[in-house]
Amino acid sequence: MGGWAIAVHGGAGVDPNLPLERQEQAKVLLTRCLNIGISALRSSLPAIDVVELVVRELESDPLFNSGRGSALTEKGTVEMEASIMDGHGRRCGAVSGVTTVKSPVSLARLVMEKSPHSYLAFSGAEELRPPTGGVEMVDNEYFITEENVGMLQLAKEANTILFDYRIPTVGFDKCSAVVENPLQMNGLPISVYAPETVGCVVVDGEGRCAAATSTGGLMNKMSGRIGDSPLIGAGTYACEVCGVSCTGEGEAIIRGTLAREVAAVMEYKGLGLQEAVDYVVKERLDQGKAGLIAVSRNGEVAYGFNCIGMFRGCATQDGFMEVGIWE
Template structure:
C-alpha cells in the first residue's frame, strides 16, 4: 500500500513538472522577445489621404519622419535610455513646421500658439507635463524637466514658463512659432464656423481637430518610455487643454505592459483615458498589445460621444512588439527595430 502511494506521488510530481514546463513554454511562445530595442513615432492622425498630397509634400514628410526616428534609434543603439530617445526624437518633430507641435503648432482663436506636452518613464512611473505655454521652444524638454527636477507632474501657463526659464530651457519670442500655413488654417476654420459648414474630415480643416507628435521606445535595459507634444486644436479658446499633457490619456508608459502616445480628438481621449486603457487591458485581461490597441481605438473610442471619437496611437510593449492603430483616413508614423529596419507610413493604404 505504501509502495503504491509512493509511486503515485512520484508520478504526480512528474506530471506537475511537465505541466509547469509546458505552461512556461507556451508563455514564452506567446510573448516572444521581438527586439532588444525599438522605437515608434507618430506625427498626427486625421484626413491624410494620398489623393490630397503631392509627391513633393509626401517626400518632405517622409524625410522628416525618417530624420526624427533615426535620432532616437541612434541613441538606443548606443545603449542610451528610452527617455532620451523619446525626448530627442520629439525635438526634431517640434522643430519642423510640418507638424502641429513646437514650430508648426496651430493657432488659437486669438491667433497665438499654446503648447502642451508630456513624458513618462515606464520603469518608475514618474511623469512630467506642461500645458498652455507660449514661449518655450521645445515643450517636451519642459515636460522632462518637470519630471526630473520638480516634485510635480504638471505645470501650466506662466508658472510653467517661469520654471522653464529657471531650468535654462530655450525661450523664444511667440512669433517664432507662427507659420503662414497655420494662419491660413485658422482663417478657414473661422470661416467654416461662420458658414456652419465645418467638417472634421475636410482636408482644409485637418489641423482643426488633429495633429500631434509622439514617440514610444524600448531601450536595451528593458525600460519603456513615451512622450507627446502638441499645439492642440486650431481655433481653441478659453485656455483649452487636450489629452496630450494628461498622463493616462495622451501618454502612458509602464514596464509591465507598454508605452503609448496618442493623437486625435483630445476631449474623447481624456474621457476614455485611452493610453492607460490599452495598458490596463494588457495587465488585467491578458490582451496582447495589438489586441488592446485595436479594442480601444476601433471599438471603444468610436462609441464615446454622440459623433464618435477619432484618432490613433503608437505603442510598444515590453517585448519590443509595436502597434500603430488609428480610425482616421491616415496617420503619419514610423518604426525602427534593433535590426535597423525602417518603416514609414502615412495613409490607410
C-alpha cells in the same frame, strides 16, 4: 527581452488628396527622427532620453503641429502642451499653455525631474527655471507660420474649430464660409479631423519603456483649451508593460483614457501589444477619430487608427523599419 523598438507619429487623420510633395516631406521628417532615435538606442541611451530627443526634433520642424508650426488659438497666439513618462517607476511630467519655451517636451521633463509636481500650466510652467538651465526661450512669434495665420483666418470665417486645416469638409465653402452637416466636437461644429500632434514611444535594450507627446492643439481653439496630449493616461502613458502615445480628437481620447487602456488590457486581460491596440481603437473611441503608437517591454512595436491615415514610422533592433501614412 526582444531588444529595443521605437515608433514616432505626426498625427492621425490625413486628407487622401494631400499633395505627394507634402507626403514626401512628412516621410523624410519621420525617417530623420527615426534615425536619430535608432542612433541613440544603438548608443545605449535610456528610453526616456530617446523619446525626449526625438520629440524635440519634431517640435523644431514646422511641418507638424507642435513647437514651431503649432496651431493658433482664437487670439492668434500659440499655446502648446506636452508630456513625457518614464515607465521605469512611472514618473511623469506635463505642461500646458506654454507660449515662449522652444521645446515643450523638454520643459515637461524638467517638471518631472526638477519640480515636486507632475503637471504645470501657463505662467507656472513658463517660470520653471532650474539653476542648471535646460530650457531655451523664444518669442511667441517664433512658433507662428504664415500658413497657420491663413488657416486661422479660414477657421474664423467659417466660425469653426479647424480640426484639420488641410481638408475642406463636405459643404464647406471658403467664400461663403458655410458648413453644412458639420462634424461636431462636444456638440460644436468642427471641420474634418487631422494631424495635430507628434509623439514617440521607445523600449530600450534593458526593456524600459517611455513615451512623449507634444502638440499645439486645435486651430482656432479657445484660449485655455487643454487637449489629451499633456494628460497622463489619455494622450501619453508608459509603465513596466508598454509605452503609448496618442493623436487625434483630443476630447474623445480624454473620455476613453486611451493610452492607459492599452496598458490596462495587456495587464488585466493578458492581450498582446497589437491585440491591445486594436481592441482599444475599436472599443474605446465611441464616435471619436484617433490613432496611437505603442511599444512593449518585449521589443514589439504596434500602431492603430480608425481614420483615413496616420503619419507614422517604426523600427526594431532586428532591422525592421517602416515609414507610412496610409493603411
